[in-house]
Each structure stands twice: as structure tokens, then as C-alpha cells.
Amino acid sequence: MSSKYQVVIGLEVHVQLLTDTKIFCGCSTKFGAVPNSQSCPVCLGLPGALPVLNRKVVEFAIRAGLATNCQIAQRSVFARKNYFYPDLPKGYQISQFELPICLGGHLDIEAEGGTKRIGITRIHMEEDAGKLVHVDIPGVGDDSCVDLNRACTPLLEIVSEPDMRSPDEAIAYLKKLHQIVVYLGICDGNLEEGSFRCDANVSLMPKGSAKLGTRAELKNINSFRFIKQAIEYEMERQAEILDEGGKVIQETRLFDPNAGTTRSMRGKEEAHDYRYFPDPDLVPLVVSDDWVEDVRLSLPELPEMKRQRFAKELGLSDYDTEVLTASRELADYFEASLALYPQAKIVANWVMGEVTRALNEENRAISDCPVTPKLLAALLQLIEQGTISGKIAKTVFDEMYKTGHEPARIVEEKGLLQVSDSGAIEQIIDQVLAAEAGQVAAYRSGKDKLFGFFVGQVMKASKGKANPALVNEILLKKLNG
Amino acid sequence: MELFELTIHELHEKLKRKEVSSVEAARAVLARIEAVEPQVHAFITVTAKEALQDAAAADKRIAAGDVDLLTGIPIALKDIFLTRGVRTTCASRILENFIPPYDGTCVAKLRERGMVLVGKLNQDEFAMGSSTESSHFGVTRNPWHTDYIPGGSSGGSAAAIAAQQATATLGTDTGGSIRQPASHCGCVGLKPTYGRVSRYGVIAYASSLDQVGPVTRDVTDCAILLEAVAGYDPKDSTSVNLPVPDYVRGLANGVKGLKIGLPKEYFIAGLDPEVKKAVEAAIATYRSLGAEFVEISLPHTDYAVATYYLIATAEASSNLARYDGVRYGHRSAEAKGLVEMYAKTRAEGFGMEVKRRIMLGTYALSSGYYDAYYIKAQKVRTLIMHDFLKAFEQVDLLLTPVAPTPAFKIGEKTSDPLQMYLSDIFTIPVNLAGTCGISVPAGISQQGLPIGMQLIGKPFGEETILRAAYAFEQATEWHRQKAKI
Numbered sequence: 001m002s003s004k005y006q007v008v009i010g011l012e013v014h015v016q017l018l019t020d021t022k023i024f025c026g027c028s029t030k031f032g033a034v035p036n037s038q039s040c041p042v043c044l045g046l047p048g049a050l051p052v053l054n055r056k057v058v059e060f061a062i063r064a065g066l067a068t069n070c071q072i073a074q075r076s077v078f079a080r081k082n083y084f085y086p087d088l089p090k091g092y093q094i095s096q097f098e099l100p101i102c103l104g105g106h107l108d109i110e111a112e113g114g115t116k117r118i119g120i121t122r123i124h125m126e127e128d129a130g131k132l133v134h135v136d137i138p139g140v141g142d143d144s145c146v147d148l149n150r151a152c153t154p155l156l157e158i159v160s161e162p163d164m165r166s167p168d169e170a171i172a173y174l175k176k177l178h179q180i181v182v183y184l185g186i187c188d189g190n191l192e193e194g195s196f197r198c199d200a201n202v203s204l205m206p207k208g209s210a211k212l213g214t215r216a217e218l219k220n221i222n223s224f225r226f227i228k229q230a231i232e233y234e235m236e237r238q239a240e241i242l243d244e245g246g247k248v249i250q251e252t253r254l255f256d257p258n259a260g261t262t263r264s265m266r267g268k269e270e271a272h273d274y275r276y277f278p279d280p281d282l283v284p285l286v287v288s289d290d291w292v293e294d295v296r297l298s299l300p301e302l303p304e305m306k307r308q309r310f311a312k313e314l315g316l317s318d319y320d321t322e323v324l325t326a327s328r329e330l331a332d333y334f335e336a337s338l339a340l341y342p343q344a345k346i347v348a349n350w351v352m353g354e355v356t357r358a359l360n361e362e363n364r365a366i367s368d369c370p371v372t373p374k375l376l377a378a379l380l381q382l383i384e385q386g387t388i389s390g391k392i393a394k395t396v397f398d399e400m401y402k403t404g405h406e407p408a409r410i411v412e413e414k415g416l417l418q419v420s421d422s423g424a425i426e427q428i429i430d431q432v433l434a435a436e437a438g439q440v441a442a443y444r445s446g447k448d449k450l451f452g453f454f455v456g457q458v459m460k461a462s463k464g465k466a467n468p469a470l471v472n473e474i475l476l477k478k479l480n481g
Numbered sequence: 482m483e484l485f486e487l488t489i490h491e492l493h494e495k496l497k498r499k500e501v502s503s504v505e506a507a508r509a510v511l512a513r514i515e516a517v518e519p520q521v522h523a524f525i526t527v528t529a530k531e532a533l534q535d536a537a538a539a540d541k542r543i544a545a546g547d548v549d550l551l552t553g554i555p556i557a558l559k560d561i562f563l564t565r566g567v568r569t570t571c572a573s574r575i576l577e578n579f580i581p582p583y584d585g586t587c588v589a590k591l592r593e594r595g596m597v598l599v600g601k602l603n604q605d606e607f608a609m610g611s612s613t614e615s616s617h618f619g620v621t622r623n624p625w626h627t628d629y630i631p632g633g634s635s636g637g638s639a640a641a642i643a644a645q646q647a648t649a650t651l652g653t654d655t656g657g658s659i660r661q662p663a664s665h666c667g668c669v670g671l672k673p674t675y676g677r678v679s680r681y682g683v684i685a686y687a688s689s690l691d692q693v694g695p696v697t698r699d700v701t702d703c704a705i706l707l708e709a710v711a712g713y714d715p716k717d718s719t720s721v722n723l724p725v726p727d728y729v730r731g732l733a734n735g736v737k738g739l740k741i742g743l744p745k746e747y748f749i750a751g752l753d754p755e756v757k758k759a760v761e762a763a764i765a766t767y768r769s770l771g772a773e774f775v776e777i778s779l780p781h782t783d784y785a786v787a788t789y790y791l792i793a794t795a796e797a798s799s800n801l802a803r804y805d806g807v808r809y810g811h812r813s814a815e816a817k818g819l820v821e822m823y824a825k826t827r828a829e830g831f832g833m834e835v836k837r838r839i840m841l842g843t844y845a846l847s848s849g850y851y852d853a854y855y856i857k858a859q860k861v862r863t864l865i866m867h868d869f870l871k872a873f874e875q876v877d878l879l880l881t882p883v884a885p886t887p888a889f890k891i892g893e894k895t896s897d898p899l900q901m902y903l904s905d906i907f908t909i910p911v912n913l914a915g916t917c918g919i920s921v922p923a924g925i926s927q928q929g930l931p932i933g934m935q936l937i938g939k940p941f942g943e944e945t946i947l948r949a950a951y952a953f954e955q956a957t958e959w960h961r962q963k964a965k966i
């Protein structure tokens with residue numbers, strides 16, 4: 001893109017909430033059930049059915065609001081957003097419009113040149129629509145069916161200010177927001193299944209200008225990678241238009257992940273008139289100060305606070321604290337292990353090293369890691385006691401990961417006990433030195449660097465079981481003696 | 482007296498004493514329906530088979546000594562109430578074959594108490610109208626004079642009572658739809674305070690105005706039926722969590738010392754002289770019973786009809802969006818593609834008046850017009866509400882006409898919707914204010930058509946207006962007059 005322009009990005013994120021039941025009825029929100037099996041008169045939009053607000057949804061909205069530094073409105077109002085679509089059973093979506101539950105928050109992100117504050121305009125609650133399923137019915141042909149299991153599941157819409165100035169800032173904001181909602185336990189954060197969906201408002205303005213350009217709204221972006229792609233494509237597209245002296249038109253554009261491009265979905269003229277008005281079936285929602293305080297007290301420690309604590313109390317580096325707090329589960333795992341083996345740096349290295357590597361290989365979540373904090377701590381104790389070497393410990397870890405067995409049992413069964421018998425080690429060293437007479441001579445004539453080579457050979461000969469400290473000690477004596 | 486002529490409390494006595502069985506009562510009512518239905522057409526669906534089953538079940542309960550006031554009583558419901566397994570049309574083609582999978586809260590309460598459901602009653606389509614002429618299933622006629630309308634939208638509910646086709650009925654009232662037909666058919670009809678009765682399972686017309694209420698032969702029945710359906714419902718967020726008083730027990734407390742307000746804006750030049758005379762006579766009766774009268778003012782009355790037709794239609798335009806042919810109800814057979822399916826389904830499924838109101842409401846909510854229409858109407862609604870609250874600082878209840886004229890002739894106003902809308906001028910403000918009102922028989926015109934008077938109570942003041950209505954009923958003979966059909 002020509003460097004003449006500055007991109008301006010605002011994001012609208014839809015967060016699907018982890019409540020057991022839907023926002024306005026008692027149906028289950030479980031994913032993947034038989035189509036329309038999780039439905040009732042309310043979420044089917046039958047005549048005469050009325051919505052009743054799920055209080056858990058309000059609690060989750062308050063959590064999100066507090067975690068993003070918003071004001072929680074004492075009084076908020078549900079409104080109807082009217083439009084026709086087959087996946088929208090009532091012909092309107094119940095949302096919040098003029099009076100949302102949360103207003104005026106912010107998140108701080110790490111941007112080029114330091115910390116940057118991104119404003120959050122509002123957070124509101126709403127119901128999701130159902131899903132259209134396109135099927136080929138034998139004898140009928142292509143047809144569309146409606147699955148209303150998802151209809152009426154609770155969503156939060158989190159709207160940012162147009163404060164981001166690069167795709168990287170947009171991603172930093174989204175990742176931060178994603179981390180927070182997952183930490184809060186209000187969203188499973190699954191982008192592919194649509195639990196965390198993002199629309200991006202993108203516009204360009206001449207560098208140095210204060211007047212925002214005309215924006216396009218990009219929809220259907222369901223991975224962090226696609227967000228960058230979509231915004232970058234859109235920046236190029238708009239820059240080309242402006243370079244040619246044209247005008248960007250306000251429209252909704254659909255991102256095509258296969259082509260990496262965006263295409264027009266509907267223009268401003270075709271924009272729906274949603275005819276929002278307060279839903280007369282629901283009374284205004286009043287949230288007491290006590291309720292907000294209760295929620296505030298129940299908030300989990302957020303990643304930001306956790307990082308600071310890890311740095312201050314445990315003396316871990318910025319890098320370590322960032323990795324360890326990436327998810328609440330990982331941080332919990334680390335802390336549980338640390339409680340049993342209180343050496344922060346060693347535990348951190350193992351969690352970020354072996355544990356993460358093994359999980360990544362299988363794309364497994366930390367929550368079902370076969371090596372529990374208890375097993376990991378037991379392993380670290382074996383190293384500390386000199387029962388096994390650090391090297392053997394990695395073998396033991398892999399075995400634990402496979403079997404879930406206690407490390408001591410594995411060491412015993414596999415004969416991995418560290419050899420700390422100086423007689424036995426001396427014997428191995430003598431064999432190695434005898435076999436490598438040429439290298440011994442070279443060492444003695446001043447090639448000190450060969451010391452490592454001898455250590456390696458001895459360890460190899462002992463199948464890694466020799467106590468490395470003893471090997472060093474005896475070897476040095478023999479070579480120099 | 483024939484079994485079908487009895488009130489709830491009279492029939493209950495006979496059932497309790499085992500003088501008659503519920504099956505006998507149901508048979509009598511079903512036979513009466515068959516006899517007069519060709520002239521009246523109060524019903525959309527008669528549920529004879531179900532009624533006899535209900536009645537047999539009620540007789541078992543009675544035999545076991547489990548007799549509730551409503552056990553074994555033949556009741557008919559406006560076709561706006563969802564009844565599980567029984568077709569519910571709201572008098573619209575779009576729901577012509579709709580069989581609900583669930584009972585609404587009121588229906589469930591009545592079933593619990595052992596009612597015998599004899600059928601579903603005609604009404605204006607989606608309760609939009611004042612004459613029951615907009616029903617897809619044809620016009621209901623006034624049993625007092627079959628050239629005349631029974632009022633609406635709960636015209637079937639009132640006509641069935643007047644023609645003795647049910648012991649009691651339920652209707653709904655959004656702008657007068659219980660009180661106006663009750664007045665035109667010589668019945669008692671009560672619109673409770675908004676939030677007093679659950680709307681769950683009642684097809685919505687205008688959600689912030691709709692209320693369920695009884696249409697009955699006398700005030701006692703009205704109290705019995707209101708008590709049966711009133712109360713907080715967790716399924717309706719707008720229902721109010723207040724205890725339900727014993728309405729029947731309070732009836733005989735009299736009106737001595739009650740202060741009754743006469744809103745001067747309701748005694749206007751256009752008021753039919755016979756209606757005026759009936760209301761004046763009622764005032765005299767109350768004076769003789771020891772009530773006191775005060776002239777009061779409801780200064781925003783003039784704006785009520787306009788306000789109503791913005792708010793009600795705005796809500797209706799959204800409430801009726803669900804009838805789209807996708808999941809249930811009528812779907813056009815001819816349409817190709819989604820947009821055409823929507824357009825044709827709704828064009829074929831809805832009648833003229835419904836379409837008119839959907840368009841009005843859509844317009845009032847449209848971007849650029851919302852503030853000038855919908856928001857302004859809401860502000861005026863607040864003013865109207867304050868008018869009433871202010872009046873009730875001075876008086877215990879209000880006495881007014883129900884409708885400016887007795888029933889008009891079938892077809893007389895169908896081509897002039899504005900004239901039709903004005904027939905609800907005295908009832909609409911009560912819905913906008915969210916308070917309660919009752920229509921009680923108070924006269925008969927020279928034409929032989931009934932005339933009602935309206936008593937308007939404070940919010941949740943149903944006890945007071947029932948008590949005043951009962952005192953009037955005891956002092957007069959109007960409720961004993963019967964349609965000669």
C-alpha cells in the first residue's frame with residue numbers, strides 16, 4: 001500500500017457465551033446435537049411464546065465489562081432488530097441498542113513503540129440466529145433446511161473504537177480480548193466453531209489527517225490469520241481506489257478465505273433498516289451496585305495481573321511470564337506444579353519446554369495433559385535427589401506422557417537409575433580412555449576443548465545413566481593425572 | 482332455566498349438589514351451539530369431542546369430591562389462546578391449520594381446575610378490529626340483532642355469552658377488545674391491569690397493551706374467572722408479582738363512600754344520546770347507593786387514539802414478522818425463491834386490516850420517522866398515564882361510557898377505518914395507561930341493542946371496580962335481559 005495513507009480499524013467481536021442454557025429460554029446450548037432437538041416454543045418463535053432473560057448471561061456480560069474497564073449500566077434495555085431471514089425465527093433478533101449493559105471501556109495492547117490504549121465503545125447482549133443447512137434430499141434435489149439449535153444462544157457483542165492503526169494492532173487487540181474472555185470462563189474461544197467471531201471496519205485516510213475516511217465492514221473472518229489477510233487486502237483495495245481519484249463506498253464486504261480477498265455483500269442503499277425499538281416483552285434490566293460488586297469479587301486473576309505477579313514474586317523474565325499466562329489453564333498448571341516443587345525457573349522451563357512440546361505434537365490441551373502437576377513435580381524431585389540425570393528425565397517424561405505412570409516406577413522398570421557408584425564410573429571411563437588413546441594424547445598436549453567429547457563418550461557408554469557430576473570429577477582427575 | 486343459560490356460580494352449585502353432571506351441562510351447551518351457531522357464528526372451532534371428554538373427567542373429579550368453582554364448567558376461548566392439540570388460528574388464514582404443541586399459561590390454569598373447553602371463538606384477525614368483521618372465518622353477528630356487529634375484537638367471546646353458547650369465555654383487550662363487545666352484547670367484560678394476567682401462550686398483537694380478561698354473564702362470574710387466570714407467571718417477564726386478592730369475597734362490600742370520577746373529556750358532543758342517558762342513569766343509581774361523584778379531567782384524551790395506532794401498530798409489525806411461511810402456518814404454493822415466498826405467503830395469509838396495521842407500524846419505526854412517530858407516541862403515552870394517576874389521587878374509580886354508540890350495522894364502517902378506530906375512543910386510554918376497566922350492562926337502546934358503562938380502576942384496583950360493578954348489578958335488572966335468539 002502506498003505510504004500516503006493511514007489505515008483506521010475498528011472491530012466488532014461476537015463472543016458466544018458458555019452458559020448451559022440459552023439467553024431467553026431453558027434449552028441447552030450444547031454444540032453438535034441433532035438438528036432442532038434443542039428447541040422449544042420460545043426459540044422456535046412459536047405464536048404466544050415469550051422470552052425470559054437468563055441471569056447468567058447478565059453476569060457474564062458484567063464480567064466482560066469489568067475485565068475491559070467498562071462502566072456497567074444500572075439500567076439497560078433490550079431492543080428488537082427487525083429483519084427477515086429463514087434462520088431468524090421471530091423475524092427479529094433480541095439485542096440491545098440505545099442502552100447497552102456496558103459502556104466506555106478500554107484495553108491496553110503492546111504495539112510498535114510501546115503500550116497503546118484501545119477504546120471499547122460498548123458491550124451488549126443478544127441472541128444468536130439459527131443455522132441454514134444446505135442439503136441434497138434424494139428425489140427432491142438441493143434444498144435448504146433450518147437448524148434452530150443455535151437460535152437464542154447468548155452472545156456478547158464487543159465494539160471497539162476505531163483506534164487501531166495497523167493489522168498487527170488489530171490482531172494484538174483481538175488476541176488480548178480473546179485471552180480475557182477465555183480467562184473469564186465466559187467463552188470457549190473456539191474461532192473455527194464460531195464462538196469468537198470478528199467483523200472489521202476498515203478505512204483509509206491521508207497520513208496526518210484527522211478526518212476518518214469511508215469505511216467498509218468486513219464479515220466472515222474466523223481466524224487471526226484471516227483477519228490480517230482481510231485487512232491487508234482491504235487496505236490495498238481502498239488505496240487503489242483512492243490513488244485513482246475514486247471514492248470508497250460504504251458497504252459490507254464478505255471475506256473469502258480461499259481467495260484471500262473481500263467482495264461486496266451489500267451497499268449502503270441495500271443496508272437494512274432494522275427498525276430497532278425496545279422489546280415490549282422484556283422489562284428494562286436493572287443491575288444493582290451489589291450485583292456488580294459480587295461479580296467483581298468473583299473475577300479470576302486476569303492475565304495482566306498474573307504476569308505482574310509472576311515477574312515480581314517469582315522473578316521470571318518477561319518472556320516466561322508471557323508464555324506461562326497465555327492461557328488460564330497453562331498458568332494454573334504451572335502454579336499447581338510450583339506448589340509441589342517450589343523452584344520457579346526450573347518448573348517454568350519444564351512447562352514451557354517438554355510439557356508444551358509434547359502437547360503441541362498431539363495438538364492436545366493442557367487440561368488433559370497425562371503428566372499431571374503432581375507427576376511433573378515428582379520427576380523434578382528425582383533430578384534434584386540425583387536419582388536420575390536431567391537427560392534421562394526427558395526419557396522418563398516421555399514415558400510418563402505415554403503411560404501416566406509415576407516417574408519412580410518408570411525409572412525402576414526401565415533401569416534408568418543414575419549410576420553414582422564411582423567404581424563403576426571409573427571402569428567406564430577407563431574403557432573410554434583406552435579406546436580413544438589418540439584423543440587423550442591430543443587433550444594432554446593442550447586441546448582442552450576435547451573434555452566435552454570424553455564426557456559425551458562416557459555418558460553414551462553408560463546409556464546416559466552415569467551421574468554427570470561424578471563423570472566430570474573422575475574424568476578430570478584421570479586426564480590431568 | 483336451561484342448563485346453558487346458567488352462570489358459573491349457578492351451574493357450580495348444581496354440579497356440586499350432583500343435580501346435574503358436567504356431561505349433561507356440556508351436552509346442553511353443545512346442543513345450544515348447534516342450534517344458534519348458523520345465526521350467530523361465534524365459533525371458529527367447536528371442540529365437541531374434547532368437551533365431552535373434559536366433562537367426563539370433570540364428573541370423575543366431582544364424584545371424588547374434588548370440586549373447584551370451574552370444574553365441569555363449559556368455557557370457550559377466543560381463538561388467540563394457544564390450546565395444545567386444538568387448532569388455533571387467531572382468525573387468520575396464515576394460521577388456518579395451526580395446531581399448537583403447547584397450552585398457554587391461562588389455558589393450563591383453567592385445565593388444571595377442570596374446565597370443559599367447548600370451542601375456540603371468532604375474533605377480528607389478530608385481534609385487529611372493533612367489529613369481528615376482519616376474521617378470515619367470516620363475520621360474527623350480534624345475538625341481540627343479527628344485522629349488527631357484536632363488537633370486537635373479542636366479538637365471538639361476547640356473542641357466545643349473549644347467545645348462551647358457553648357459560649363463560651375469555652377474551653383479550655388491547656384497545657377495548659373485551660369491554661366494547663361486552664358492552665354491545667350485554668355482558669360483563671373486564672380488562673385487567675397490564676401485568677395482572679400472563680400473556681404466555683396468547684398470540685401477541687401489541688405486547689405492551691395486550692391483556693387477557695373474562696367475558697361473562699354477571700359480575701360474580703367475572704370475579705371467579707379473573708381470579709382463576711390472574712397471577713405472576715415466570716414465563717411472562719411483564720407479569721407482576723403481586724398476590725391475587727379474593728375478588729369474589731370483596732364483591733358485596735358496596736359503594737358507600739366511594740368517590741367516583743367523571744372525566745369531562747368523555748362526555749363529548751358526539752356521544753350517542755341513548756348511551757349518555759344510560760350513563761346518567763347509572764350515575765343516579767350510584768348516588769342512591771351512597772357513592773360520591775367528582776368531575777375530573779384527563780386532558781390528553783384527545784391524543785389517545787392516535788397514540789394507540791402508532792404504538793400498537795409498531796409492535797404488531799414486529800410481532801407478526803414470525804408468520805413467514807418458514808416453520809409453520811400458511812406458505813404460498815406458487816412462490817419461487819425466498820423473497821417471493823415471503824411476499825406471497827404474507828400477501829395471501831394476512832387480511833386487509835392486518836396488512837394496513839403492519840404497514841402503519843413499519844412506517845412508524847422506520848429510520849427517519851422513528852422519533853417523530855414512535856418516540857413521540859411513547860411520550861404522549863406517559864402523559865396519558867399521568868392523567869390517570871393524577872385523577873386517582875382524587876377518586877377511587879372513574880365512570881365513563883364504553884363506546885360512543887351502541888353496536889353499528891355489519892358493513893357500516895368497514896370502508897372507513899378511521900370511523901372504526903374511533904369506536905374505541907373511551908377504551909383505548911385505559912390500555913395506554915396500563916390500568917383496569919370493566920364493562921357492565923347499563924341499558925338497552927330503542928333498537929333493542931345493549932349499552933354498557935365502563936368503570937375504570939387504579940392499577941391493580943380490580944377489586945374496587947368489581948365491587949362497584951356488583952353493587953350496580955344488584956341494584957339493576959340489565960344483566961337479566963337476554964338476547965332473543
